[in-house]
Amino acid sequence: MTAPGELTDEFGRIDIYLFDQLLREHVKPGMRVLDAGCGHGRNLVYLLQHGFDVSAVDRSPEAVAKTAALAARLAPELPPTQFRIETLESLSFPDASFDLVVCSAVLHFAEDPAHFNAMVTELWRVLAPAGLFFARLASSIGIETQVVSLGSGRYHLPDGSDRYLVDESQLLTLTERLGGALADPIKTTNVQGQRCMTTWVVKRPRG
Numbered sequence: 001m002t003a004p005g006e007l008t009d010e011f012g013r014i015d016i017y018l019f020d021q022l023l024r025e026h027v028k029p030g031m032r033v034l035d036a037g038c039g040h041g042r043n044l045v046y047l048l049q050h051g052f053d054v055s056a057v058d059r060s061p062e063a064v065a066k067t068a069a070l071a072a073r074l075a076p077e078l079p080p081t082q083f084r085i086e087t088l089e090s091l092s093f094p095d096a097s098f099d100l101v102v103c104s105a106v107l108h109f110a111e112d113p114a115h116f117n118a119m120v121t122e123l124w125r126v127l128a129p130a131g132l133f134f135a136r137l138a139s140s141i142g143i144e145t146q147v148v149s150l151g152s153g154r155y156h157l158p159d160g161s162d163r164y165l166v167d168e169s170q171l172l173t174l175t176e177r178l179g180g181a182l183a184d185p186i187k188t189t190n191v192q193g194q195r196c197m198t199t200w201v202v203k204r205p206r207g
């Protein structure tokens with residue numbers, strides 16, 4: 001039996017769809033991982049404790065400090081220089097540095113299509129051949145009639161927030177433009193009366 005709290009100690013408050021990738025062994029120990037827009041590092045608790053070579057970036061100094069402190073506690077062997085204050089659209093890591101790039105709840109903060117594409121292009125640049133790109137982002141899929149366009153790809157959502165939204169055809173076009181292949185069908189969770197969150201997982205070819 002698992003005692004109360006043990007699962008959280010092991011996995012943190014990991015995104016359920018990232019957890020699904022772990023369960024299906026698409027994410028394996030030893031992988032070099034970038035958490036892009038890491039926040040406080042909730043998606044890294046398991047990875048840090050299980051030998052993943054984790055790096056993380058966020059534009060918020062406070063977020064990076066929190067994630068770096070978590071890493072120092074759970075994986076003290078990782079160099080602190082792998083936790084960097086920087087934007088997704090301007091990463092300092094060399095090309096093909098990572099086997100897994102995680103971008104959870106960040107891309108919908110894009111200002112416009114150019115900003116969105118700049119972030120995705122950078123994330124793809126640092127992904128190695130045969131690597132996996134995992135993104136969770138807000139979308140208009142299934143709530144097209146409930147969102148109000150603000151222009152430049154941004155929308156007012158039923159939950160009161162303003163976000164950059166993608167739709168299915170944009171994600172499919174982008175997957176093709178990157179030269180990737182969907183690792184899973186695009187999956188969308190409709191949070192009743194609030195927003196839709198889409199999981200977009202793309203495999204980079206071996207090269």
Ligand SMILES: C[S@@+](CC[C@H](N)C(=O)[O-])C[C@H]1O[C@@H](n2cnc3c(N)ncnc32)[C@H](O)[C@@H]1O
Nearest residue numbers: 037038039058059060063087088104105106109
């Ligand atoms: C909603 S939080 C998500 C944090 C974490 N990924 C998670 O799933 O809990 C969004 C984070 O993205 C960061 N962020 C937003 N736009 C960014 C950008 N262009 N470059 C780097 N970080 C960004 C914010 O500072 C914030 O920490």
